[in-house]
Amino acid sequence: xxxxxxxxxxxxxxxxxxxxxxxxxxxxxxxxxxxxxxxxxxxxxxxxxxxxxxxxxxxxxxxxxxxxxxxxxxxxxxxxxxxxxxxxxxxxxxxxxxxxxxxxxxxxxxxxxxxxxxxxxxxxxxxxxxxxxxxxxxxxxxxxxxxxxxxxxxxxxxxxxxxxxxxxxxxxxxxxxxxxxxxxxxxxxxxxxxxxxxxxxxxxxxxxxxxxxxxxxxxxxx
Amino acid sequence: xxxxxxxxxxxxxxxxxxxxxxxxxxxxxxxxxxxxxxxxxxxxxxxxxxxxxxxxxxxxxxxxxxxxxxxxxxxxxxxxxxxxxxxxxxxxxxxxxxxxxxxxxxxxxxxxxxxxxxxxxxxxxxxxxxxxxxxxxxxxxxxxxxxxxxxxxxxxxxxxxxxxxxxxxxxxxxxxxxxxxxxxxxxxxxxxxxxxxxxxxxxxxxxxxxxxxxxxxxxxxx
Numbered sequence: 001x002x003x004x005x006x007x008x009x010x011x012x013x014x015x016x017x018x019x020x021x022x023x024x025x026x027x028x029x030x031x032x033x034x035x036x037x038x039x040x041x042x043x044x045x046x047x048x049x050x051x052x053x054x055x056x057x058x059x060x061x062x063x064x065x066x067x068x069x070x071x072x073x074x075x076x077x078x079x080x081x082x083x084x085x086x087x088x089x090x091x092x093x094x095x096x097x098x099x100x101x102x103x104x105x106x107x108x109x110x111x112x113x114x115x116x117x118x119x120x121x122x123x124x125x126x127x128x129x130x131x132x133x134x135x136x137x138x139x140x141x142x143x144x145x146x147x148x149x150x151x152x153x154x155x156x157x158x159x160x161x162x163x164x165x166x167x168x169x170x171x172x173x174x175x176x177x178x179x180x181x182x183x184x185x186x187x188x189x190x191x192x193x194x195x196x197x198x199x200x201x202x203x204x205x206x207x208x209x210x211x212x213x214x215x216x217x218x219x220x221x222x
Numbered sequence: 223x224x225x226x227x228x229x230x231x232x233x234x235x236x237x238x239x240x241x242x243x244x245x246x247x248x249x250x251x252x253x254x255x256x257x258x259x260x261x262x263x264x265x266x267x268x269x270x271x272x273x274x275x276x277x278x279x280x281x282x283x284x285x286x287x288x289x290x291x292x293x294x295x296x297x298x299x300x301x302x303x304x305x306x307x308x309x310x311x312x313x314x315x316x317x318x319x320x321x322x323x324x325x326x327x328x329x330x331x332x333x334x335x336x337x338x339x340x341x342x343x344x345x346x347x348x349x350x351x352x353x354x355x356x357x358x359x360x361x362x363x364x365x366x367x368x369x370x371x372x373x374x375x376x377x378x379x380x381x382x383x384x385x386x387x388x389x390x391x392x393x394x395x396x397x398x399x400x401x402x403x404x405x406x407x408x409x410x411x412x413x414x415x416x417x418x419x420x421x422x423x424x425x426x427x428x429x430x431x432x433x434x435x436x437x438x439x440x441x442x443x444x
Contacts, residue, residue: 011425015418019400042402078421079428093319100315103417107424148427172427174420178241180264188430190423194414195325196237198396199300201412202329203233205370205394206301208410 006054013051014074016041021071033064083108085144089161090152091116091124091131094176098150099127112144113137141168148172155179228276235273236296238263243293255286305330307366311383312374313338313346313353316398320372321349334366335359363390370394377401 020041024032038045052070075081086109088095099114114126117134124131132140140146149165151158151173158177165173172188175181178196181189242263246254260267274292297303308331310317321336336348339356346353354362362368371392373380380399387395394410397403400418403411 012422014425015415015421018421019418042404077425077428079424079431080421082428084424084427093322097315097319101416104420107417107420109420109424148423171430172423174423182264186430186433188423188426190419190426192414192416192419193237194323195329196241197412197414198326198329198331199237199240199302200234201370201394201396201410202301202306202331203236203299204410204412205306206299206304208393208408209301211408 010051010054014078017048017051018071018074018078018080021067021074024067025071029067031064031066037065080107083110084147086111086148086150087137087141087146088114088150088152089116089134089137089165090154090176091118091121091126092152095150095152096126098152099129109148111150112146113140115140138164138168141165141170146170148174150174150176152176232273232276236300239270239273240293240296240300240302243289243296246289247293251289253286253288259287302329305332306369308333308370308372309359309363309368310336310372310374311338311356311359311387312376312398313340313343313348314374317372317374318348320374321351331370334368335362337362360386360390363387363392368392370396372396372398374398 020037034045034048038048041048052065086104088099088111091099091114095114095116099111104111111127111129113132114129115132115134115137116122121131122133141149146165146168147170149162149170149172151162153161155178158175158179159181162173162175162181162183166183166187171186173181173183173190175189175191176194178193180191183189242259256267256270260270263270274287308326310321310333313321313336317336317338321333326333333349333351335354336351337354337356337359338344343353344355363371368387368390369392371384371387371394373384373395375383377400380397380401381403384395384397384403384405388405388409393408395403395405395412397411397413398416400415402413405411
């Protein structure tokens with residue numbers, strides 16, 4: 001696969017293609033046209049064709065896409081065919097929920113360890129792991145060649161821990177702490193800022209309230 | 223507040239402004255210039271001015287922004303000054319983690335109930351709530367006038383439950399189920415698709431691997 005630059009708008013859509021193709025595969029579909037796929041995904045067929053052309057295009061005129069082939073190719077592009085070693089830092093409610101998430105391994109993410117500073121949780125069993133004391137993290141990360149860390153620590157701690165992990169060789173973060181990590185170039189950060197997502201919901205509901213109350217007034221005026 | 227159309231690119235940035243202003247407020251800052259704010263947030267000062275101008279602009283030439291005033295105004299725009307009644311549907315690991323999330327109430331989200339079909343968890347205490355059987359959900363939603371539902375159910379169940387809740391008057395969903403809900407117009411859906419976020423991380427790490435291995439080759443060639 002050639003490493004050409006593809007806009008992040010396109011690559012951010014790939015997981016969604018992958019999901020729809022996975023469902024088609026489960027349903028036993030062998031091939032699909034961009035038109036059918038566009039109806040299911042509620043995006044235009046031309047967008048689908050353009051998006052997939054970025055990766056060389058996998059469609060054939062008059063046939064459409066071979067579901068299994070396209071699924072596998074997108075999986076490869078997404079890097080899901082590799083195994084990556086991951087730790088979870090922070091064994092609070094979210095950290096524990098993620099440790100119990102069953103689909104990581106399917107995607108090549110091997111959760112090898114979970115760490116916390118709180119004596120109350122160190123030693124607890126979470127999923128198939130035992131919570132370890134944070135002081136053991138550096139040695140573990142080096143020895144196991146951990147590539148990715150999931151951060152579910154308080155926002156005040158996140159930056160310091162992330163920096164420490166980068167120095168230990170960690171290349172990517174799935175960051176649940178509500179802080180923008182400013183790390184050296186070449187380190188990948190994917191944020192899941194739940195509170196901001198919730199605020200987006202609040203905003204959109206407020207807009208709806210305004211629209212509804214405006215409609216209400218218009219009705220009364222008629 | 224006038225209900226004019228603001229692009230979603232702008233409104234999606236508001237929670238991040240709100241977060242930085244909240245931190246400034248905690249640090250005791252009374253005012254901030256767009257230049258200082260832009261350095262902290264690592265966006266351009268002109269973008270900040272443009273974004274905030276959408277809401278009438280709160281800055282004054284030569285003074286900057288009053289932190290507390292701007293914080294409160296953005297909070298109002300985000301609708302965080304209202305109280306909204308919320309239920310969680312699905313008391314699995316993620317549902318339970320969210321029920322224990324302490325900052326909901328601060329943002330006006332009152333979690334009033336949590337429901338599940340699994341007899342093993344019905345009756346369990348989660349945070350300050352008791353897990354109720356799903357069969358009790360419809361009456362509860364109507365009686366309590368629930369406005370928002372957090373969906374942490376399997377993807378196969380999500381669409382049916384969401385439709386039922388819309389019929390019962392629910393206006394917004396915080397959807398953790400890995401499915402695109404196709405609901406009637408005027409219903410707000412904010413998705414948190416953790417698996418897709420994880421795939422984005424995998425993709426970006428793969429790109430990094432490719433870049434690093436390319437650099438490696440270049441080095442050997444020199």
